Amino acid sequence: MLDYQYVCERDELPENTPKTFEVDQRFVVLINLSGEIFCIEDMCTHDGGTLGDGQLDGQCLVCPRHGAKFDVKNGKAMCMPATEDTPSHTVRVDGTKVFVALSDS
């Protein structure tokens, strides 16, 4: 059973603007992708740095340092220099509230 934790209100997430939150001492990025909310770990698997300041390129979040791209829907690494996926987390929107269940990975 997934352990959902409240993160924010839905209207705190403007469309196509990544936003970073701390959940259980982990930092995650929430992305409102054309109305649908996704959540991935705020960590580029290339250098361990943050992704939260990156820009969206389609459905990919681009690392602001070296340009690695991660699919916001599943955390998949889409191009070099990242070769490993970043963890993705399950999102539940309950009315106006956004909840996230952290994955173990």
Added chain:
Amino acid sequence: MTFASTPHPTTTKPHDDTELGVMSFDDNGFSRFIERRTEPTWLTARRKEAWAIYESLDWPNPRDENWMRSDLRGFRIAKFAPNIDESVAIPSTTPVRLRTVTTASGTDAAGTEVTGTHANGTDTTLEVSGSLQSVNGIVIAEALDPQLAAKGVIVGSLARCARDHSKLVETHLHKTINASADRFAALQQAMWSDGYFIYVPKNVRVPLPIHIHAAMGDGQVDLSHTLIVLEDGAEATVLFESASPSDQANGFHCGGVELIQRSGSHLRYVNLQDWGRNAWHFAHQRASVGRDASLQWTVAAMGSRFAQVDQRVELVEPGATSQVNGVMFTRDKQHLVYNTLQHHNAPHCRSDFLYKSVLQDRSRTVWRGMIKVSEGAQKTDGYQRNDNLMLSDTSRADSIPGLEINADDVRCTHGSTSGRVDEELIFYAQSRGFTRSEAVRMIVTGFFQQIFDRITIESVRDALGAAIARQVRQYE
């Protein structure tokens, strides 16, 4: 022989928020801090200079080279309040893990019965020549063998010694750490609460270790400073241990270490960092090693949620040697960052840095080491190495050795290895009757053996072994 013991006077009441307001690391907090201290004018002036630097700086950010692999987003200084008293009352129920310390005469170094057990339930004893104990960065007890005191050795609270030995402390304090290095360095120099001062005069040998125990309560702050000065030909061993009341304790430690060694002195300094796993640990640590002096510095980093340590050894005169042994053993979501520098600033010096890390769970270590050889530092012999053993798929070790050489007759070598536990080794051990868990423990122990082999003092080896044992998980 009974050692003189000087328990420090304590205030009769804890901080009264109605009288003082809730203290913060801001202008008001700093003013209150200064008002309540009784100390020499030179020190107050220095604190004010450092506070001005603190206010002029921003918090480090990922664009700074030293902080590029650090994650400070969870750190909020507003959650913590500074210690503004020079001494504080300690509730007798404070559940602090203490190390049982006995002096050569068999009496407790603090002069009172100190019974303590490590988290693993084993009592330990250590014969000492002197000791210091602190809670939340304030020294509460100090002791020294009177024969050493008669020879001019000083072991005491840094705040007290700044008054009682003002000239001596003024000469050395914060001379090797630049307050502008970052905001944590400035904060520590402005608001250090107390600390540990050890002074060994010329040609005096301290026969047994000097033990320092620093405890920090859950959610508390420790802004202490360590200043150790060895004059020509002096010799000492110092064992520093830090601890929190529980494994998961929070806290904010922002400290400094200065080891000043004159010609021909020999220092063994051991630092076992075991703060609670939710504590924030920041430190600037420096050593300055003089002509033909030797330093053996052993670091064990076990605790804290996040640690950023800037460790530098300056070899300032010909013939100086230093050996630094580092053990990092992490678990859960710990993130430890060590930036080290071995600076050869004179010819014919030798430095040897060995850091070994074992990582479990989702933990992360960063080691960024640099050998710097200044112009004219010929016949330098510099070595640095970092080995990482990862016990989980989700741990991460960043290892960045570096060389900056401005002399043309030197030998400098560096290396780094990172890898997983070899499954074939585990299989072999299991084929000989060990469980998987036992096999992994053996491999971890073997991995650290190289460090143990370098430590010649049995009590120090025991302390390090106990710290490692506490950190090892049951592996399945």
